[in-house]
Amino acid sequence: MYFHAGLILAVIAVSFGIAKALKLSVELSMLVAAVAAAIVHSGGAIPVRHLVEGSFTYLDVCLIFITATFFMNLIKESGGVAFLVRSIVTAFHKSRALCLFFLTLLLLIPGALTGSGATTVLTVGTLVGTVLTYMGISEKRVAAIIFICAAMSAAAPPVNLWAMMAAAGSNMPYVGFFVPLLVLSLAGSLFAMFFLGGKGKKVELSEALKELPAPPEKMNWVRVGIPFVVLIFLIMAGRIWPHSIPTLGLPFMFVVASIFAIFLSPKKLEILKIATNTINTLIPLVGIMIVVGILIQIMALSGARGLISLAVVTLPMWVLFAALWLILPVSEGLLQYAVAPLLGVPLILLFNMKGMDAIIALSAMAVMWPMGDILPPTAVVGRATVMELKFKGRYYKDFLKTSLIPMGFILLIATLFLIFSNELSFLVGG
Amino acid sequence: MAILYTIISVCYYLIIAFITFVIARNLVKTKNFQEAILFSVMLMPFILRILRIK
Structure with missing residues (x-):
């Protein structure tokens, strides 16, 4: 049994390596690894049923971030994001601290709603980056701020894909994560913003406004605010009146909020074009989620997943506490979201078995993972940041x-959350 | 409440149908071979869900 599972793991590693060497994308390399493992496990046949079954594992999560990113893109295309950035700069340009604070909150919104740091970079990253540059912050510090806030936005509630996937894999409801994730992501992003951008000059208001795109004339707080109010209302309504409101699901809520965004937009939106661009932007994300589902299914079928779980749960706790801050970001850089079900599920079962607060522990891990989005070979958010900001440095x-000290701070507080999970269990709410 | 759930369920099928249409459109338009394969894999669960096979 151990030999067979070990063989499957070896087949996965070798076929993934060969596919990468043949310059296939990470998603296709994982698919090749899954199919190769499936063939070896079945003795030459392709277990189509399991491949199809696996592709459904994260379909609901895919629906959430497709609809959420579509919603954010509608807000951006209607001029809402430009309006928000210009309003923050105009209102708070005299107070550096307040300006930085509100820019941090603005950076957190897209990723918090979609679960994707790349969406933050693509929707608000460039505009906020422009303002930060006019606040006298160097190019490399601006890039580091945008990356870390984007990574923290992906970790921020309500949608944290790592926590959702690991919770789903361990039969744990995705409930109670809001406050711990909010505390960690807010602390991390504010530290990065003020540590890297705290010192500089006053905002050159006229210069900054000249550089920022102008929103349509009719854009105002009501037009940009109502879609968000509708979204928040729909999310809260299910909690306030659980027996009177049907379970809508996040994708449906985002679609309803999108309809409001379309009707309130001051200019006519090309919906099909925006939807096409949304899908194009999300190819790596949706693709990797579907492929990860297939890979996990084949690993579970062959016993390889159990072998990894066994290896993880037999490690001494002190080793995990001392090494997770490094292992989690590095594995994220290597496998992206696949690490949540692969490493997250056995870890969370182990922590639960040891009497730790599973929600706080998973929240801490779900904040450490996005730090790896700057690391090779994937470096999805890191690459998006340097491309969007047209970063000229190395x-x-x-x-x-430049990103290392804020990253170290975030990994440190997440590790402390992990170690003191029981003491911090008062943070677990609805 | 049962009627509401039916309406929500129909809405979800419409959302999935729209996403399927956009992915299929991108599949037809793309000239990148790797992207085309990925789009095809992405389409699989969406089409099966619309057809109510899975």
């Missing part, structure tokens, strides 16, 4: 090095 010596 990726490792400038961008990554």
Whole structure:
């Protein structure tokens, strides 16, 4: 049994390596690894049923971030994001601290709603980056701020894909994560913003406004605010009146909020074009989620997943506490969201078995994972950041090095949350 | 409440149908071979869900 599971793991690793060497994308390399493992496990046949079954594992999560990203893109295309950035700069340009604070909150919104840090970079990253540049912050610090806030936005509630996937894999409801994730992501993003951007000059208001795109004339707080109010109302309504409101699901809520965004937009939106762009932007994300589902299914079928779980749960706790801050980001850089079900599920079962607060522990891990989005080979959010900001410096010596201290701070507080999960269990709410 | 759930369920099928249409459109338009394969894999669960096979 151990030999067979070990063989399957070896087949996965080798076929993934060969596919990468043949310059296939991470998603296709994982698919090749899953199919190769399935063939070896079945003795030459392709277990189509399991491949199809696996592709459904994260379909609901895919629906959430497709609809959420579509909603954010509608807000952006209607001029809502430009309006928000200009309003913050105009209102708070005299107070650096308040300006930085509200820009941090603005950076957190897209990722919090979609669960994707890349969406934050693509929707608000460039505009906020422009303002930060006019606040006298150097190029490499601006890039580091945008990356860390984007990573923290992906970790922020209500949608944290790592926590959702690991919770789903361990038969644990995704409930009670809001406050712990909010505390961690807010603390991390504010630290990064003020540590890297705290010092500088006053905002050159006229210069900054000249550089920012102008929103349509009729855009105002009501037009940009109502879709968000509708979304928040729909999310809260199910909790306030659980027996009178049907379970709508987040994708449906985002679609309803999108309809409001379309009707309230001051300019006519090309819906099909925005939807096409949304899907194009999300190819790596949706693709990887579906492929990860297939890979996990094949690993579970062959016993390889159990072998990994066994290896993880037999590790001494002190080793985990001392090493997770490094293992989780590095594995994220290697496998993206696949690490949540692969490593997250056995870890959370282990922590639960040891009497730790599983929700706080998973929240802490779900904040450590996005830090790996700057690391190779995938570096999805890191690459998106340097591309969107047209960063001219060196990726490792400038961008990554500047990000290290805030990243270290976030990993430290997440590790402390992990160690003191029981003491922090008062944070677990609805 | 049962009628509401039916309406919500129909809405979900419509959402999935729209996403399927956009992915299929991208599949037809893309000239990148790797992207085309990925789009095809992405389409699988969406089409099966619309057809209510899975």
